[in-house]
Amino acid sequence: TQLLEQSPQFLSIQEGENLTVYCNSSSVFSSLQWYRQEPGEGPVLLVTVVTGGEVKKLKRLTFQFGDARKDSSLHITAAQPGDTGLYLCAGTFSGAGSYQLTFGKGTKLSVIP
Amino acid sequence: EPEVTQTPSHQVTQMGQEVILRCVPISNHLYFYWYRQILGQKVEFLVSFYNNEISEKSEIFDDQFSVERPDGSNFTLKIRSTKLEDSAMYFCAGKSSYNSPLHFGNGTRLTVT
Numbered sequence: 001t002q003l004l005e006q007s008p009q010f011l012s013i014q015e016g017e018n019l020t021v022y023c024n025s026s027s028v029f030s031s032l033q034w035y036r037q038e039p040g041e042g043p044v045l046l047v048t049v050v051t052g053g054e055v056k057k058l059k060r061l062t063f064q065f066g067d068a069r070k071d072s073s074l075h076i077t078a079a080q081p082g083d084t085g086l087y088l089c090a091g092t093f094s095g096a097g098s099y100q101l102t103f104g105k106g107t108k109l110s111v112i113p
Numbered sequence: 114e115p116e117v118t119q120t121p122s123h124q125v126t127q128m129g130q131e132v133i134l135r136c137v138p139i140s141n142h143l144y145f146y147w148y149r150q151i152l153g154q155k156v157e158f159l160v161s162f163y164n165n166e167i168s169e170k171s172e173i174f175d176d177q178f179s180v181e182r183p184d185g186s187n188f189t190l191k192i193r194s195t196k197l198e199d200s201a202m203y204f205c206a207g208k209s210s211y212n213s214p215l216h217f218g219n220g221t222r223l224t225v226t
Contacts, residue, residue, distance in 0.1 A: 033215075042117075042204045042217030043156065088156065100146075100169055101215065103156040 004104035006089055012110040016078055021107040023089035024071045032072050033101070034063055035088040043088055046074075079111045117142075117218035119205050125224045129194050134221045136188040136205030145188045146206040146215070147180065149173070156204065162188065195225045 005024045013019055023032070031050045035043035047056050049065035049072065056063045060083075062075040076083055086108050090101040118137045126132050138145055147159040161168040162180055179191045188207075192199055202220040 041219050042206070044217070045214045048214060090156070100158040100161060100171070101148075102158065103148075105155045 004089055004091060004102055006087075006104035006107050008107060009105065010108050010110075012112065013079055015080060015111055015113050018075065018077050019079055019109070020073050020075045021087055021109070022071065022073050023091075023104055025091065025093075027070070027093050029065075029069045029072075029091040030094045032065060032069075032089060032091040034072070034074055035090060037086040037088055037106070043090075076109075079109075081111045081113050084109055084111050117205055117207055117216050119203075119218035119221050121221060122219070123222045123224070125226065126195055128197055128225055132192050132195055132223065134190045134192075134203050134205075134223070136190075136207075136218055137186060138188055138205070138207035139209070139216060141209045142207030142216070143210065144168075144208045145180075145182070147190045148204045148206060148217075149201040150204065150220075151201045159190070159203075192223075195223075197225050199223060200225045 007022050011019060031048060033048045034046040036046055037043045047058060047063045049056060049063060052067045052069045054065040060077045064073045072089060074087060086106045088103055088106045090103040092101060117139060120135045124132055145162040148156050149159055150156045158171050160170040160174045160180055177193045182188045200223055202222050204220045205218045206215045208215050
């Protein structure tokens, strides 16, 4: 069973601050995705990364995939209350079931106005 | 924008009863999934379905679970004899090709009493 570790588990910051959350695995990802989940809703895909060292930007969100494809980070610049939510990383692994995504437990972000 | 829709949004059932959770994927989706999320825990893969058959299933997806796509539109998850520990949010997801993004529905909250 592949495991994804996300840190921190909880994060509470003031509006305007920057933050970084992390996703790590002991195995190499075939691909990695970041999702955001609001209470009572399903996960919504933010980005997919597949190439080691890849950096993708989505407005104030910057996603980085580690060179060895075992880790990823999500950096938010100038956080806003609307960024509040659960951020999940999920990955597929070569050799494991190729159809299934393995999720981390998520980072619960609260941005205080 | 097309959405994956799930019904019902909330299902309460007694232990030992059968439940059927329904999903209507986006029309061009070819790959279908069920995931579940027990309260406070991570999203877990249950089963994937492609070309009218199960592609992969997890250890959770035992003989009490079954899936089908009876009419080429609805995608259903049946639990034959529910247990208390089946209480969770059940998410349907779909995608149009192997490498395309996964779209989740808003889930069905199943409560087994």
